[in-house]
Amino acid sequence: MSRKLNYLTRSNADGFAIGLSSICIVHCLLMPLLLVLFPSALVSFFADESVHRLAVFFAVPVSVFALTLGCGSHKRFWVLAMGVAGMSLLLLPLFLPNETTETLLTVAGAMLIAISHLVNMRICRSLDCHNGGELES
Numbered sequence: 001m002s003r004k005l006n007y008l009t010r011s012n013a014d015g016f017a018i019g020l021s022s023i024c025i026v027h028c029l030l031m032p033l034l035l036v037l038f039p040s041a042l043v044s045f046f047a048d049e050s051v052h053r054l055a056v057f058f059a060v061p062v063s064v065f066a067l068t069l070g071c072g073s074h075k076r077f078w079v080l081a082m083g084v085a086g087m088s089l090l091l092l093p094l095f096l097p098n099e100t101t102e103t104l105l106t107v108a109g110a111m112l113i114a115i116s117h118l119v120n121m122r123i124c125r126s127l128d129c130h131n132g133g134e135l136e137s
Contacts, residue, residue, distance in 0.1 A: 009069075011121060011124075013062055013065050013066035013069070014066045014070070014117040014118075014120055014121045014124075015117075015121070016062055016066075017059065017062045017063045017066055017113060017114070017117045018114045018117045018118060020055065020058060020059045020062065021059065021086075021110040021111070021113045021114035021117070022110075022114060023055070024055050024059065024090070024106060024107075024110040025107050025110045025111065025114075027051070027055075028103045028106050028107050028110075029103075029107065032103075052093065052094070052102070052106065053094065055090075056090055056091060056094065059087075059090060059110075059113065060087050060090070060091070063083055063086075063087055063113055063116075063117070064083075064087075066117060066120065067079065067080045067083045067116060067117070067120055068080065070120040070121075070123065070124050071120070073124065073127075074120075074123045074124060074127050076123055079116050079119050079120050079123065080116075082112055082115065082116040082119070083112070083113055083116035083117070083120075085109075085112055086108075086109045086110065086111070086112030086113035086114075086115075086116060087109065087113060088109070089105045089106070089108050089109030089112065090105070090106060090109035090110060090113065091109075092105050092109075093105045093106055
């Protein structure tokens with residue numbers, strides 16, 4: 001049962017990280033348009049820098065958790081390296097004042113993170129590394 005729970009946890013963490021990365025990409029690409037079309041307080045809240053910090057606060061730990069579990073099983077550490085590169089690009093805008101640079105780095109980082117989790121999930125499924133090669137019911 002614990003192996004099945006381990007698989008569910010890893011798979012859910014990868015899926016959650018892909019979802020967070022996708023939300024980051026959509027947020028970064030649509031927010032400028034939404035601010036022009038709907039300059040309300042609600043849209044302005046989502047354009048605030050604290051939203052980026054909050055997204056990073058959730059995305060980085062989930063990514064580290066899922067990628068280290070997967071790479072610890074399948075030993076393809078280039079997947080972890082790709083995820084770390086993406087997380088670095090996601091963290092870098094917190095220290096840069098330029099909005100354009102922030103958007104480019106965040107979108108590139110979120111894409112790298114999403115791809116690394118997708119690859120991690122596929123490798124784990126193909127090698128059945130979540131439970132040693134035998135399914136439990």
